[in-house]
Amino acid sequence: MNFEKYFMGKIRSVVDKYGVKGRIAVALSGGKDSMAAFHALTKFKFELIPFYIDLGIEEYSKACMEYAKKICDILGYKLQIIKLKDYGIDLSKARKKCSVCGTAKRYLMNKFAFEHDCDYVATGHNLSDALTFAFNNLASVNILNFRGMKPVLPGNKDLKMAGRFKPLFYLKDDECMEYVKMNEIPYCKEKCPYARDAPTIELKEWIHEMERKRNGIMLNFAKSFEKIEEMMTRQQKIRQCSICGYPSYGNICKFCKLRRKYGKI
Ligand SMILES: [Zn+2]
Numbered sequence: 001m002n003f004e005k006y007f008m009g010k011i012r013s014v015v016d017k018y019g020v021k022g023r024i025a026v027a028l029s030g031g032k033d034s035m036a037a038f039h040a041l042t043k044f045k046f047e048l049i050p051f052y053i054d055l056g057i058e059e060y061s062k063a064c065m066e067y068a069k070k071i072c073d074i075l076g077y078k079l080q081i082i083k084l085k086d087y088g089i090d091l092s093k094a095r096k097k098c099s100v101c102g103t104a105k106r107y108l109m110n111k112f113a114f115e116h117d118c119d120y121v122a123t124g125h126n127l128s129d130a131l132t133f134a135f136n137n138l139a140s141v142n143i144l145n146f147r148g149m150k151p152v153l154p155g156n157k158d159l160k161m162a163g164r165f166k167p168l169f170y171l172k173d174d175e176c177m178e179y180v181k182m183n184e185i186p187y188c189k190e191k192c193p194y195a196r197d198a199p200t201i202e203l204k205e206w207i208h209e210m211e212r213k214r215n216g217i218m219l220n221f222a223k224s225f226e227k228i229e230e231m232m233t234r235q236q237k238i239r240q241c242s243i244c245g246y247p248s249y250g251n252i253c254k255f256c257k258l259r260r261k262y263g264k265i
Contacts, residue, residue, distance in 0.1 A: 042075055
């Protein structure tokens with residue numbers, strides 16, 4: 001089987017298994033994975049709305065945005081842009097930058113998808129990311145964070161929650177890279193200046209090292225984690241944030257707490 005067919009087949013297996021269809025907001029970060037996901041999704045019968053979240057990380061965010069614009073020009077789409085600064089959050093002033101950034105991105109992606117009446121928001125998370133995230137949570141005994149170890153999570157209109165769709169969930173880092181190269185997709189090679197020493201980098205290398213010794217172990221891990229997630233009953237119920245009305249596990253969502261801290265509410 002040729003590579004392109006293999007790659008598209010992995011995405012199709014997610015689409016078919018979960019019956020993904022309709023309007024999809026595509027979160028572009030400018031990096032290789034989200035660009036590959038967007039490029040591949042244009043080959044399906046979806047209505048796609050690409051968007052970019054400008055995190056305001058100096059030159060890095062500007063460079064990433066240029067690449068996101070470039071792929072939209074190539075594929076004939078208009079890029080929508082959201083600025084984190086418009087919400088009063090300045091990452092350069094945050095102490096736990098990666099955690100603030102993660103919360104803000106998850107929130108804004110969902111808000112964008114919901115406001116644009118999308119059934120899903122698609123992200124570039126691949127198999128390598130999913131396993132790194134899962135093992136990192138296991139390493140810190142953070143079992144509740146197992147939520148989300150699935151390629152598709154359904155939405156809930158009453159809770160202002162868009163569905164989540166990870167088309168590259170069964171594809172590894174190097175496979176996404178190969179797809180990007182084969183299709184000459186432009187992407188930002190820079191890494192986020194805040195995430196250079198993230199402990200997860202070594203974890204990812206370790207997972208890939210195991211995969212080299214035992215081909216297929218990554219896919220099996222992912223399938224096991226997916227089953228564990230299905231077996232786990234949610235300990236916390238999702239409700240609506242009392243300030244903004246978007247989904248939250250507590251009375252006030254994490255994003256509104258952040259805005260409160262930075263003085264905009
Ligand atoms: Zn809120």
